[in-house]
Amino acid sequence: MSNKLIHTPEGVRDIYSRECMQKLKVQERILNVLYLYGYQHIETPSFEFFDIFNEDRGSVSSNEMFKFFDRDNNTLVLRPDMTPAIARCVSKYFADEDMPLRLCYLERTFVNNTSYQGRLKENTQTGAEMIGDDSSDADGEMIAMVIDCLKAAGLEEFQVELGQVEFYRGLVEEAGLDTECQETLRELIENKNVFGVEELLESISIKPELKEVFLRLPEWNGSIQQIQKAKEYTNNKRALFAIQRLEKVHQIMEHYGLSEYISFDLGALSHYRYYTGIIFKAYTYGTGDYIVTGGRYDKLLCQFGKDAPAVGFAIVVDRLLMALSSQHISLEVEKPDTLILFDISARIPAVQLAKKFRQKGAPVTFQRKHKTSALESYLTMAEREGMSQVLYVNGDGTAIQEYSVLSGEWKGFCMEEWV
Numbered sequence: 371m372s373n374k375l376i377h378t379p380e381g382v383r384d385i386y387s388r389e390c391m392q393k394l395k396v397q398e399r400i401l402n403v404l405y406l407y408g409y410q411h412i413e414t415p416s417f418e419f420f421d422i423f424n425e426d427r428g429s430v431s432s433n434e435m436f437k438f439f440d441r442d443n444n445t446l447v448l449r450p451d452m453t454p455a456i457a458r459c460v461s462k463y464f465a466d467e468d469m470p471l472r473l474c475y476l477e478r479t480f481v482n483n484t485s486y487q488g489r490l491k492e493n494t495q496t497g498a499e500m501i502g503d504d505s506s507d508a509d510g511e512m513i514a515m516v517i518d519c520l521k522a523a524g525l526e527e528f529q530v531e532l533g534q535v536e537f538y539r540g541l542v543e544e545a546g547l548d549t550e551c552q553e554t555l556r557e558l559i560e561n562k563n564v565f566g567v568e569e570l571l572e573s574i575s576i577k578p579e580l581k582e583v584f585l586r587l588p589e590w591n592g593s594i595q596q597i598q599k600a601k602e603y604t605n606n607k608r609a610l611f612a613i614q615r616l617e618k619v620h621q622i623m624e625h626y627g628l629s630e631y632i633s634f635d636l637g638a639l640s641h642y643r644y645y646t647g648i649i650f651k652a653y654t655y656g657t658g659d660y661i662v663t664g665g666r667y668d669k670l671l672c673q674f675g676k677d678a679p680a681v682g683f684a685i686v687v688d689r690l691l692m693a694l695s696s697q698h699i700s701l702e703v704e705k706p707d708t709l710i711l712f713d714i715s716a717r718i719p720a721v722q723l724a725k726k727f728r729q730k731g732a733p734v735t736f737q738r739k740h741k742t743s744a745l746e747s748y749l750t751m752a753e754r755e756g757m758s759q760v761l762y763v764n765g766d767g768t769a770i771q772e773y774s775v776l777s778g779e780w781k782g783f784c785m786e787e788w789v
Contacts, residue, residue: 371427381483381491391703393691397476397649398683399701400496405513409474409498414455416478420445422454429454429642434482446501448480449495452684453644456499461674464501465583470508471501482649489659490688499682504668506615509648510622512681516662517631518653528654530662531591533638534616535645537600540608541583545576555584560639562588579603594620600636608761615648628703637649644670650683656696661689706733709752710762713739716767719785723763723770726788749773761788 378384385393401411402680420437422721423429429451436448449455452475464471476496481490498515500508513530520528538559542552551574558566564585571581583603590597594617601613616634623629640649640663649665670676694700708727712720725733735757739748745762752760753775760773761784770788772781 378447381489382489383490388698388703392694392701393687393703395701395703396523396691396694397494397496397687399524400519400687401474401476403515403519403522404474404496407472407518409472409509412456412459412473412475414449414459414475414477416480417448417612418455418458420447422458423447423450429644430481436480436482436574441457447479450479450481450643452477452479452495452497453499453642453682454670456682457667457670457680458674460485460499460501460670461676468502468657470503472498473501473733474498493689494687496687497682497684499680501671501680502678503681504666506618506680507622508681509615509619509666510626513619513623513632513650513666513685514568514626514628516664516683519685520652520654520662521691523696524694525654525690525703526699527697528631528652528661528764530650530652531638532616532632532634532650533617533636533640533661534612534648535639535665536615536647537609537612537636538587538639540606541580541604542614543571543608544606545580546739547576556639558580558639559584559587562637562740564588566653576589588637592633594634597636598636611777612647619648633711640665648681654693655698659686659689661686661693704733705756706735706756708732708734709748709755709757710734710736710763711739711748711760712763713765714765716763716765719767720763723761723785723788749775751776757773 403407420435423435435450438445438446447698456475460471460473476494479493479495481491483491496535498512502511513532515532538556542555547555555567555570558570567585567588571584583600586603588601590600597613597616601610604610620629620632623632637652638649644667645665646668647666650662652662653658653660660761662683662685664681668679668680671680710720710724710727717738724734724736735755737748739745749760758775760775762771762773764771768785770783770785772783773779
């Protein structure tokens with residue numbers, strides 16, 4: 371039993387040492403980008419009422435939530451998705467605000483995935499939400515931030531794939547498909563299952579021109595010119611408006627000088643039902659899943675009492691770190707480069723020496739040498755921790771012995787030369 375208790379449950383993991391420092395550095399860099407864009411930090415509780423995230427709001431399904439009860443028998447859930455949580459928070463505290471709000475966060479989400487999916491059940495996410503602006507410029511700002519955040523994190527090769535859910539919804543509305551058929555067709559199109567799409571369309575009665583559009587949907591991806599071809603196959607106003615919106619966003623990304631990082635896919639359709647317009651995901655190699663997801667959700671806040679458009683994104687930090695590791699991209703993290711080792715008789719000068727280092731902004735490890743431990747053990751520890759030198763303060767503390775981890779050589783100095 372004691373051996374079992376040192377292991378973590380399925381879907382969660384420990385991180386420590388350099389990996390943990392890398393994660394903190396990545397998070398810091400991303401947040402700095404968001405602050406530079408004028409976004410202000412917000413925190414929401416790790417658990418909330420179940421109804422905040424119920425399936426009718428378009429979040430994750432009930433069986434994918436971690437549910438429990440409070441002492442009043444209310445059903446609570448660990449937060450599976452940041453967007454409804456922020457929508458709830460904004461509707462409560464900014465109900466009368468009619469100017470755009472720019473909010474950002476660094477939080478953890480909890481989704482009870484099935485084990486065969488191979489995903490973590492606890493993820494760190496950092497992202498941004500713009501509330502109260504329905505313009506294409508707001509969409510463009512979100513995508514520009516995604517690109518700048520990924521570049522700041524150290525990624526060099528990645529792609530942000532843009533879609534538009536209104537194109538698909540305009541077509542299924544015209545076809546008169548019921549909810550179940552819409553969902554089945556959506557999954558087939560998103561998975562590029564052309565044969566499945568064809569088989570489903572053969573089993574329902576819709577106009578031949580609509581069938582052709584649905585069959586071609588998986589093909590319309592890549593450059594802006596590729597998705598513009600779709601305008602030749604439909605007169606549906608809702609669908610045509612969706613393409614026009616993507617054209618505007620493409621133009622805005624050219625103004626940012628970031629169009630090389632984006633591509634388009636009219637067959638990209640999110641399972642989150644709260645999205646109402648542009649959607650996007652960012653991909654890179656070294657991870658089998660997206661590292662960023664986002665989009666426009668103009669009707670979600672209405673469910674909490676505030677009628678305001680909104681757009682946002684979330685960076686899945688754990689997947690981003692996996693990608694960085696796979697691509698052998700390492701960020702510089704500040705670790706102690708010096709071990710100050712001291713005998714108990716030399717504690718006072720050793721403390722002064724450590725303070726001198728830290729006042730200059732140089733981290734050090736401060737370690738008293740125990741009588742029963744060999745000096746070589748501390749030298750090995752310093753090498754294992756990636757330090758370059760050991761300063762051994764012994765005797766009365768008037769002298770220091772400096773050990774170079776690289777060369778293995780010792781040198782002697784007076785304490786006055788250091789302090």
